[in-house]
Amino acid sequence: MNILVVGAGVGGATAAALLAKAGHRVTLLEAHVYPGGCAGTFFHQGYRFDAGATLAGGFHPGGPHDVVGHTLGIRWKTHPAEPAWRVHLPDRTITRFGHEANWHAELERTFAAAPDRDAILRFFFRSERISDAVWNFAARRPTWPPSSVADLFRTAATLRPDTLLTLPLLTQTMGAWARSSGVRDRAALTFLDAQLLISAQTTADNASALFGAAAADLPRKGVNHIEGGIGTISRQLIDALVAHGGEVHYRQEVTRFETRNGRIIAAHTNKGARFECDAVVANFTPWDLARLLGKDAPPALTRQTQRMRDQWGAFTLYLGVQDDDENGAEDSSVEHHQVVADYTQPLGETNSIFLSFSMRGDAARAPAGHRALTISTHTRTAEWWALRDKPGAKQEYDDRVAHYAETMLTHAERAVPGLRSHIRLQLEGTPVTFRFYTRRHRGGVGGFPFTSIFTARGPATGLHNAWLVGDSIFPGQSTAGVTMGALRVVDEIGRRHFKM
């Protein structure tokens, strides 16, 4: 089958390489000049900065990247990050060790004085058991959410006795579960919110308990630095695609799909090219797919895009920093930090930031004696676009950028004292920047908040021969998440192939 994959984010690149390995003729079109999208790494004045994602999970045995690596013969360039990161709350720090005994000791130390100490520990330990059950379930590749009765049966076949553990939590949120377990401590609840915001795109009161338990437990499952930056994942996938006979074309932005009888038959690009196909895998948000289909968008897809709330955006700082231990520029044992500045304010919009240094000694990332640092915060996209589109508001837009950058640097200095004096290069990214470089609708990133497994979006598009991959479909954001989604789509195309 002649398959067009549009977009070389991790979801698109994974699907493309696996489909080529399965024997299909695969053409991958990417608008940008390199792959990776939100998990890409870009070069600027001697530094290689991770554009968005900085840490990757899912390489543990049976994890999604591990499965893909085995299938494609890729030896991933991973280095375990241990500890995974350090969380700086307004009045204490918590180090997220991956090693279970160290992590449990850290939890006990952190909450030793809390009146609800026992409830806190019981809750976190129990959520690890739930996480294990969810990760085991995911490793058996359930077809969730189902788009047919056959999918339901396939999902049912992946249930095991340990899945029963998860049943009481099917419709619960993480917040309700924590409170009904007796957790009251402000630091514990803020810590939980902060973990979920970065792993499930929403805080505890809106996060599905099952998904939240698995997402917040990523450090214990193992997270990794990627040699050369996170973009190495997509580059290795593209190498595998080409090795299996596939093609990749950069600087080819699909501007329109051509349809006939409810099927996509070709894609047109900004370079005036037309690529014919039997099937399409689109590494986009649903809004972008609807836009490229225009009047041929299935009514259900159009209705869905009108109902959906915008995804979060990101404000990012890319800093080239001198790596100078003597001046205390950083605590060299921890390369990733999360800072929450104020207990009384909502998270995001600079009140919670995430910092990631390139690995010390990774010569591909920075000149000798320097490191590349990415700092990000969640931000709503609307205000950025309103300012961008308001006539005469360029100064207002720039002031907002400067304000976000300054506030984030102030908070970052809590984790890395003296950081400002070590900065040699500074770039900023807003949702407008993300829109430009990833083509994502309004520069929204990270997929949809994971509020319930019953409202999760699957890969179906309403077109018989087109599927979505990427963080807009279940199980959502992260390189591991979009890899699971891609595995599902590849399985589905494999089954469909026999019927086409």
Ligand SMILES: Cc1cc2nc3c(=O)[nH]c(=O)nc-3n(C[C@H](O)[C@H](O)[C@H](O)COP(=O)(O)OP(=O)(O)OC[C@H]3O[C@@H](n4cnc5c(N)ncnc54)[C@H](O)[C@@H]3O)c2cc1C
């Ligand atoms: C600030 C930030 C921090 C993050 N931190 C982490 C982290 O530490 N760990 C983690 O695992 N995840 C993290 N994530 C999430 C993770 O990066 C994403 O969920 C994941 O990379 C999304 O992959 P995707 O497959 O959806 O593709 P995308 O990243 O959305 O890439 C889509 C690709 O398609 C291309 N494209 C789009 N439209 C077209 C078109 N019309 N024609 C041709 N090409 C097109 C784009 O150029 C792009 O290359 C972070 C994200 C952000 C923004």
